[in-house]
Amino acid sequence: MSAPAPAAVHYGAPRRVRYRLLELLLILLAVLASVVAYALVGLGAQNEIPANVYQYGGWLLALGLAAHAVVQWRARYADQTLLPIVTLLNGLGLAMIYRIDIAKGRLEDGGGAAGSQLIWMTLGVALAIGVLIALRDHRVLRRYTYTAGLAAFLLLLLPLLPGLGVTINGARIWIRLFGMSFQPAEIAKILLAIFFAGYFVAYRDSIVLAGPKFLGIQWPRLRDLGPIVIAWIASVGILVFQRDLGTSLLIFGLFVAVLYVATAKRTWILLGAVFFTGGALLAAQAFSHVQQRIDGWLHALDPEMYNREIGGSYQLVQGLFGMANGGLIGTGLGRGRPDIVPYSESDFIIASLGEELGLIGLFAILMLYVLLMARGLKTAMLVRDGFGKLFAAGISFTIALQCFIVVGGVTRLIPLTGLTTPFLAAGGSSLVANWIIIGLLLRISDNARRPQEEFHTGVLGTVRQETEEEPSPRRRRREEQAGHTGTGQTPAGEDATVIVQEVPGPEGSDPRERGQA
Amino acid sequence: MNKPLRHLALVALVMFALLFGSTSYVQYFSAQSLRDNPLNSRTLQQELGRERGPILLADGRVVASSMPSESSTYDYQRVYGGDGVDPAMYSAVTGFFSVVYGPSGLEQAENSMLAGTDDAMFYRNLTHYLTGQEPPGAAVQTTINPAVQEAAWNGMGGQRGAAVALDPRTGEVLAMVSTPGFDPNSLASHSHDTATQAYQELLGAESRPLYNRAIGGNLYPPGSTFKLITAAAALESGQYTPETELDAPTTLELPLTTATIRNAGGAVCGSGGRATLQHSLMVSCNTSFAAMGMELGDQALREQAEAFGFDEGFTMPLRVTASSFPDELNAPQLAQSSIGQYEVRATPMQMAMVAAGIANDGVVMQPNLVSSVVDSTSLDVISDPSPREMSRAVSPETAQQLTEMMTTVVESGTGTAAQIPGVDVAGKTGSAQHAQGAAPHAWFTAFAPADDPQIAVAVVVESGGDAGSEASGGRVAGPIAKAMIEAMVNS
Incomplete structure (x- = not known):
């Protein structure tokens, strides 16, 4: 268990800002690549750029920026690459679905799979945003x-x-x-x-x-x-x-x-x-x-x-x-x-x-x-x-x-x-x-x-109190039955912070490591 | 928990490594073989977006061509026949071009030319692409002489079998017929169901119309036509001349077995149990040839057979299945093999090559079905194969002696049915036993005129054809060969 101890490192504001700035840039790139792919599909299959390329691009951009803004608001330290990666994947998928729509003549009949995929994407982004807002x-x-x-x-x-x-x-x-x-x-x-x-x-x-x-x-x-x-x-x-x-x-x-x-x-x-x-x-x-x-x-x-x-x-x-x-x-x-x-x-x-x-x-x-x-x-x-x-x-x-x-x-x-x-x-x-x-x-x-x-x-403190520092008596009993001879002050096994895990002694928190010692 | 997490990451990386491998395999390493796969209709689709080149007969008439298609799936429809040309008559030559099953026959062998994708057309295609045109495929001109082909087709009638005619001087294939034939148009249908149904019917038919019996299929025992090779081996050995007297008993006892070899109908050949080599060939004496074969040994026979092309497949550009002379023969098997029985198997093409080799002073020319490939737009000749020697089978002297012996077969031997007034025909009959109780296959191979050969033919009619058990090679296959020769010589 040689995990880095994040708590020991001091993260300053610049790093947080850097994360989000990089994320924004990468999202813009991902949206750009997706829109170019969409335009190329039109050019390749029909010799013309799709008429709605600006609306389409605008929509993708809006989704990307909305997700980015919510991350900035609710999850400032979150990984900066996740959103750009999936935006690009989703955008490439959309372009290819649109391409198949053209080949199968589904656009004339109105809609097509790409249209509904974009709606589902919107719902998906909304739900991801919802998770970030509702789940602290x-x-x-x-x-x-x-x-x-x-x-x-x-x-x-x-x-x-x-x-x-x-x-x-x-x-x-x-x-x-x-x-x-x-x-x-x-x-x-x-x-x-x-x-x-x-x-x-x-x-x-x-x-x-x-x-x-x-x-x-x-x-x-x-x-x-x-x-x-x-x-x-x-x-x-x-x-x-x-x-x-x-x-x-x-x-x-x-x-x-x-x-x-x-x-x-x-x-x-x-x-x-x-x-x-x-x-x-x-x-x-x-x-x-x-x-x-x-x-x-x-x-x-x-x-x-x-x-x-x-x-x-x-x-x-x-x-x-x-x-x-x-x-x-x-x-x-x-x-x-x-x-x-x-x-x-x-x-x-x-x-x-x-x-x-x-x-x-x-x-x-x-x-x-x-x-x-x-x-x-x-x-x-x-x-x-x-x-x-x-x-x-x-x-x-x-x-x-x-x-x-x-x-x-x-x-x-x-x-x-x-x-x-x-x-x-x-x-x-x-x-x-x-x-x-x-x-x-x-x-x-x-x-x-x-x-x-x-x-x-932050708001997280209260949650932490409930779930980690006060294991229910029932659970503690269970732990002891299972051969856990800890003092009872140790937070239940896995809930121990990394810092605690890093000093496994005879009374350490990780029973497996003790067993191996 | 971070150590197992690292292991998990490793597992995931291994999975992705496998995916990098499998995608590379599909899109790079095996891409060419996937593109060439006969099931791959993408290639076909691209090809059907272009006008496929026509297949022409020697007289310039079209036997296969592409017409703009009304159906929306593909741009061009392959059409066979028309203009007085019966598509089934040429099915052994053209094969078919199916969107479901891919091409066969010449359609397959010359596919890259007909489709216009051959490397030889690269620069031509480049200019077409630059000007935004879809380049049409090249025209394939065959060596097929429609008169000879028709004579063979009509001669076969409803009988099963095959007939091949070669120009002995050049190896050009003048005719190639396999019966029953089939109408390639039904297979070329763009409707998946129609094509599938037609194909399945042909595939399931007991008469096996999709076999090209002339160059493949199950092959035939050549029977007495193989005696030409036994005689050639004897003459080439230097120990025999056409006048050499051979033992020709009514019944030849074979060593190691109770089996015997008899002549057709129990006939006697020669007099007093002796007959010359020439007489033995003329009356197709089994006992003398079997005895001589045992004297010569299997090695000499095999070498002679291989000199005529046995044991080796080739392309012309259709693939010709190798005819075979068996390995590891004991004495009775050798005796049987000497008269074209036991496990000797030959294509009609091979037996036509034997006749052609004898006709061409002992030199077998490489058979060839395509006389030229021509760019359909510019009419530039893209390829123009010249005649090629395949092998020297016998010396000119031996060839001359065999020619004389074969002439007597038609003059006064078993092959009188092939006599043509004013033309010396050299021939050899055969009746090949192939199954207990079944009528023998009737064979005839010949060339003419004997002094200046223009055509060599081989005809086989399965199980005696319409004549059944009454059949003999001369009576059943002889007239077909005769008609083919007449079509050539009299034109």
Whole structure:
């Protein structure tokens, strides 16, 4: 545990100003790049700059500036790169969706997918702003650990309700409400991140230490294992009942990531992977759609598989052909034929971008995701409280994993599953959920990088009092049962500040480190 | 918790590294093979946005061309036939151009030229692009002589099989027919459903119309036409002349087995169990050739067969499947192989090359189907292949001796059905057994005129065709060969 001790460093006002100034500049750049991409699409596909380019640019700029202003107001220390990165991703996605709209002649019929995507983006930015304004301290969320878990569970069940759930392309992961379809799993993944973080931060010690030792592995007690088994059942359940390998993999990945960060037990990760692979293999045996996905992946280029009406590899192979057509430098925006690929504006937007922007463009986009993931995990490292760490790590890793599942699927690295590419793909639920994630990450990073002394002057002080310095008697009892022999003055495990963790003695706050000593 | 966090970051980085790898693989390393994949309709789509070049017959008539299309999907529709040209007659030459299944036949072999994307047209295309035009594809002029092709097609009628005619002096393919043929127009439909249905019907048909039997498919045992190669090997060995007397029993006992070799219909060849090499070829004596083959050994036979082109595929520019002479023969297998049975397999193209080689003083010319490729707009010749020697199969003396022997086959042997008044025809018949109880395949290979050869042909009619078990190579395939020769010589 050699985390830097932010409190020991004195952050002056200049640094805070520098953060925000840099953010503003980068947002302006991101908006500029997005608008140029939009104009190039028009030029490439229709030989004219779209007539509404100024309104479009103005709208994007307004969204970017609004988000920036709220960060300046409510989260002055927040990471300066998060907003620009997702603004650019969202803008590139919009340009490509608009491009597909042109190719499919959807603009003449009014609207098109790009128009609604812009509306969803606006809603997403508004919600991210809402998070920043309403949520002054992310640690509040910890109170709702079980509420979030329950809500996530219910949301995941929603598509199975008759009358509400809709089956699209064989996957039952959508609900239709007031004529709009929504993917509850996108919101559920945020709630699950809260649940996993809250649960593990409370129980990680007992999970790690209290169980029996067997085969050289410290096994958890049966009752501590409960939620873990529930998570496993939930992800396999999604696979089986909703036929969605992608969401299932994503949820399980999120779970394993949080579990690992909480416990640092590699053996369990291995167990988790074995469990999931086992479940997936069983599902592959038992359910034809999973088997088809795997066949379509292994034998994608077989003409027979390609021409198969249901569960064939047509989409995947067309995506590959499109990307190959783009080659190193791409056909140029508006100059390729990305519309040949089914779902080229949503599930396969990566193939569309690969075709028109080339390998170089895809590398740039992937680098944006790498940066986003890195900044998120950096935030997790900087933030002082255990819940914040687990939560930030969970949602950041989710973005990376989602990228891996989608792009890996499209490029035939892994079997294809139906997940959206964060911020790029057309799709309201995904976009809104990801903007909320950015709002939360901004909030956590503000907390992480805020100088210690500001906590006492700000609104955060009261929150801190409740949640950290006065653990409830019930919880303290639980802690002691779990073999925690601390003095009771130590804040419950993970809630200890980094400063405390840095001086682990025999009476130190981190039971794991003591155990190792 | 920061140490596991770093591990998590490492895992995420590894995942991204894999993505950098997989995107590079798709868009860079395997991009070319994906672009060339026959399923890739993008390439096709680009090609269909341009006027594809026509395929022409030797007389300049058009057998395949592109017409502006009314359907909105693609700009041009491929059309076969018209102008008195039956598209099915030429299906073995043209192949088809399907938006669903890609090109086949000459459409595939000359695809880059027809599509106008060949490197040879790079500078031409550059000027077209600079002036904002879509460059049309190049015209491919074939060597197909419509008269010979028609004679072969009509001669085959409803029978299954194939016929090939070569110019022995140049290797030009004068005719190539595979029956049953098919109408490529149905496959060229822009409607996915129509094209798919047509293709599936052809693919599923028991008569296998999509096989180009002349140069591929399942190949045929050449039967007695292979005796030309056995005779060539004998003459080349220096130990035999056409007058050499051979053992020609009614039944040849084979070593190592109870099987025997008999002559067709149990006939006797020669007198007193002896016959000359020339007489043996004339009456197609099995026992004497089998015995001589065992004397010569499999090595000599294989070398002779390979000198005529066996065991090696080639392109003309259509891909011709390699005919094969089996490896590792024991004595009875060698005896069978000497008369073109056992596991000897040949394409009609290969047997036409044997006749052409003998006709051309022992030199086999590389078969070639394309006489020139011409820019459709400027009429500049883009490529103009000149005749190429493929191999020297036999010496001119041996070729002369074989020619004389083959002439007697048609004059007074098994091939009298191919006699043409005023023209000396050199030929060889064959009846190739291929399955228990089935009528043999009827073969005829020939060239004419014997003293100044202009055409070499090979015809095979599967399972005796309409004549069935009554069939012999001379009676069934002979008249077809004769019609093809007449079409050439009398024109």
